[in-house]
Amino acid sequence: MPPAKGKSNPLGNTFLLKVAVDPVSGLESQIIKILAGHTVKDYICPHCNQRVLKSTSHIVVVPTGSPDLRRHWHETCFNRVIKQKSV
Numbered sequence: 853m854p855p856a857k858g859k860s861n862p863l864g865n866t867f868l869l870k871v872a873v874d875p876v877s878g879l880e881s882q883i884i885k886i887l888a889g890h891t892v893k894d895y896i897c898p899h900c901n902q903r904v905l906k907s908t909s910h911i912v913v914v915p916t917g918s919p920d921l922r923r924h925w926h927e928t929c930f931n932r933v934i935k936q937k938s939v
């Protein structure tokens with residue numbers, strides 16, 4: 853069973869927000885929030901192509917069954933894209 857919405861996982865630093873369609877891959881994905889300082893490197897946001905600094909909290913989209921396709925997003929970018937998709 854995945855962790856309940858809004859509950860922390862055993863690591864205590866990531867939060868499953870919801871399951872939604874990844875705007876990039878189109879796959880059903882887990883939308884996970886990672887708190888600042890809990891990734892080991894910076895990532896490139898797939899929306900704005902700017903760095904997602906490891907020192908900031910951000911969103912990770914993990915396609916169900918294809919965790920290798922996960923992408924790290926700025927929280928603001930992800931929310932913007934999700935809003936556009938749902939209109």
Ligand SMILES: [Zn+2]
Nearest residue numbers: 897900926929
């Ligand atoms: Zn971004």
